[in-house]
Amino acid sequence: MNEKLKRALRRVEKPARYAGGEFNRIVKNKADIDLRVALCFPDTYEIGMSNLGMRVLYDAANRIERVWCERVFAPWGDMDAEMRAAGIPLFALESGDDVRDFDIAAFSLGYEMAYTAALNMLSLAGLPLRSAERENLTPLVIAGGACCFNPEPMADFFDLFLIGEGEELNCELYELLRAAKADRLTKPEFLRRAAGLRGVYVPSLYGVSYNADGTVAGITPREGAPLPVVKRVAAGFVSSAAPSGAVVPSTEIVHDRAAIELLRGCIRGCRFCQAGYIYRPAREREPEKLAESGISALKASGYDELTLLSLSTSDHSRLLEVCDRLLEYCEPRNISLSLPSLRADNFSMELMSRVQRVRKSGLTFAPEAGSRRLRDIINKNVTEEELLNTCRIAFEGGWSSVKLYFMLGLPGETDEDVLAIAELSNRVLHTWRAHAKNKNRGVRIAVSTSCFVPKPHTAFQWSAQVPREEYSRRVSLLRENMRAKSVTYSWHDADTSFIEAALARGDRRLGAVLEAAHRRGGRLDAWGEYFNIGRWLASFEEYGLDPDFYACRERAYSEILPWSVVSSGVDESFLISENEAAKRGETTPDCRTKCSGCGARELCGEGVCYEGGLYG
Amino acid sequence: MGKSRLLMSKLGAAKYISHLDFMRTARRAFARAEIPLRCSEGFNPHPLMSFALPLSVGQESVCELLDFETAGEMPPDALRRLNAALPEGISAGELYEAGRKPGLLRWLEVEGRLYYDGGIPDGASEALGVFFASGSLVIRLKTKRGEQETDIAPRIRGAAFTDAGGGVIAARAVISAQNPTLNPDAIAAAAGAAGFAPDFAEWRRAEIYDEDMRVFR
């Protein structure tokens, strides 16, 4: 470690996050390496190290011979200032080497509010922000992750985007770059080649024109680039083992536990949920593989908690078997099993008895909407009876705290729907009074609401977000009607959701806005400490753009959507029919009950599409 | 099984691990080494283990003592297994039955490097030696009752300073380990009071002693 860095680390909070040296981190001999990858996460160490995608891609890349993949996170504000003052460029944790000397800087873009953090990392690395200003082939600056399903707002900055699941695609790209280096290709030559790889979007090979009203007039690919770029699905997920050798941080992180991915995608088809659409089709790992991976993840890490991750954990068709296999190992060792993302309609006594065996944490459910009517609109098909029944089981089982998540501002929401959240919360409280095993400990019901953000590639991608004032009015309405003492209500601020909505459905013109927001000091906008709405509004204004145009405008089906350059494999006609069904308040069955023919079946040869329904 | 004691080092990148995180790291290393620890009873059982003297973030040590109790027999190759399970910079040197209580630990020998970016001021090492031997070293020190003028001389048994070249003065001191404790950073502060404030200082714990200056294990 150099002298400058040592001095900086004496002055900053939690220096361990910049020091590296953690157990299980991978160090290779530089002499044996011909491709160096910096896996960059545009948020703090604590968040990035908790990210499952980072763990998966780090593992996959380092399995390749002669490739060394290292981790890079965004520094907190104090460290950012120290680095700039001392002239310490952004460095990778394993080697301490400067990111600008790597062959690839690969960013994971999982949420829009991290965009400025990504730009700030490029600036800390001493690299020009814009792709066009980086003339050399390396470092190639690329991005993957859920946000790349609308790559346009960040299109000016990245050389290319990887659309979809990265396990194979990332590695194919590394090989291609390795060959390009050997062949001494120029950057444009390489990018043309890369565009031929399925799932790769090279923005510089597409022209975008606009109508007078600001909507997109046309998207024109050049030099044989595909339109649309169809996302990649990793092959063989079902029978694959989950990576188990994750780096064990030496300082506490947000999700400080071993984690394995139980199932990918979701069978449910909630109409607001981007993950539900872009990770189709739903695929579940085999119980044997899950048990094996879970146990080796625990052994390799020494963690005392294992979490089974997915979008909807209780939808794994053999979850009880998975739990039993794992508990056999965990119970005698005092290791607890946690199951986030449970659905309120299939949470059973059997399942409860398994998760509570070692340690009992709180239960969290996301009914998303307070009334049956609105839940039908969004296709969140959980009934009130199911939710209350689940709560009864939990209270009888000794649980005394429940968290309930809702959204405000969903399409078609009325004041009655808002008030229904308060009623539902009260009924949960009554259920506790009637069924709690131990009333002395009291009950805590925590209700929270966020402002709905319409996302690309969902049934609501054409919908308007409610204006901020309207969200605030609904929050007040709900707050006035949440009277019970044991029910606490908290809400997310509307400003962040508003900017998130503008960025989520933005076009290429937002590149200038993002650059301006960074120039004005935007660093870690995902953090309340750093987010500043004034900075964003000024940056939009500087370029004559209106965030309302992106966030609060309802689009016509005929409009060319900026993100239509990318396809999730789900047909637009299916999204339209879902949006129309929402307007009629009609629900769509889950993929396991009946296939609705969304189009994703063509993407891969396994998963729920082949389990029954239409094709069975 | 009675209490066991581990003599550990914490060097390099590992010096930035805080005391609490060091505990967490050690606990996970035991789990990886498959040496089950005895746990406390109760609703949230946690392994019984403790470090003798908490070490400040940013300081190195070659003499950390960790007391713990195993749940079963201690495996014969425990030391090897633990070392294979520890992150970079942390290692275990000796493993033995815990004897004297850590409360009997009295003196701490520290090694420091005082950095002078403009070069070592003329005669600084000699002057510091004289200053530290003068019997009174009053500096502002953070205490439970806020910052206070404190004479730290009684907490320093001896201090020596030598030019190490490259603008660095090497310091070696024996200071009070506990009741009251002294953070070696206070030595750099005292050097400042003598008119030789370093631009940067680094510390490493080198040895621990009992009341009679016998090495404590």
Ligand code: SF4
């Ligand atoms: S093709 Fe059918 S089963 Fe497959 S994801 Fe689409 S709707 Fe579900």
